[in-house]
Structure formats: structure tokens, C-alpha cells
Amino acid sequence: MLERYPGLKGFYWAKEKIRELYRQPGRADATKLLDNVIINLRSADDAEIVRWGNTLKHWREPILNHFDNHTTNGFTEGCHTKIKMLKRISYGLKNAQVYWRKMLLGFVPSRSYFHTI
Numbered sequence: 001m002l003e004r005y006p007g008l009k010g011f012y013w014a015k016e017k018i019r020e021l022y023r024q025p026g027r028a029d030a031t032k033l034l035d036n037v038i039i040n041l042r043s044a045d046d047a048e049i050v051r052w053g054n055t056l057k058h059w060r061e062p063i064l065n066h067f068d069n070h071t072t073n074g075f076t077e078g079c080h081t082k083i084k085m086l087k088r089i090s091y092g093l094k095n096a097q098v099y100w101r102k103m104l105l106g107f108v109p110s111r112s113y114f115h116t117i
Helices: 006-021 025-044 047-058 060-064 076-090 094-105
Strands: none
Touching: 006 025, 006 047, 025 047, 025 060, 047 060, 076 094
């Protein structure tokens, strides 16, 4: 795919480096790798890659904070995604109580957790 679309090479390289970033054993190693990625992205010829480098520079500290306690906001982002999906499929509901119940039901555990008769 990269041979067919050479413009993707820079994006692919950066994606793989960011994946590698989260495999680093500590903050110091991650800092070196992230700084290297940012420098390379910001010196690229493609404007979108440069923009990505600027975004990573802006979010540098929050990204590196992951290495202080190894937590992410993945659960929160997943909840937001589920709420947005439920909101989209509920378009046109006029009763707020029905909408509220639908949101609550969206977060009930899977049926496999319940006993069936």
C-alpha cells in the first residue's frame, strides 16, 4: 500500500512511532521518542504532517503524563462515543423520559451477564 501511495509513508511512520511510544518502559524514554517524532513531523514537506507535529507538541505533556500512572481516558471516550451513537439513533424522540431511559439502557451490561430461563 505504501508503494502505491508514497504520500502515506510519513503518516504511517508517525503512527508506528506513536504506538512504540506507549511501549516505552518509562517517561524518560518516551520523552526522547516523542520529541524525535515531533521534530521529524514538524520538518516534513506535507502540511498535514506538520500540523500533526504541532498537535503533538501542544499535547506533549498530557501524552507523557500517561507514564506517571499508566492510565488513559479510554473509558470516558468510549462512553462519549456510545452516548453520541444512542443520540443519533434516537433522532426524533419527543419524550425526554424515553430518551433518558434509552441512554440508561445503553449502559446496562450485556444480556450474557443475566440468567435466562
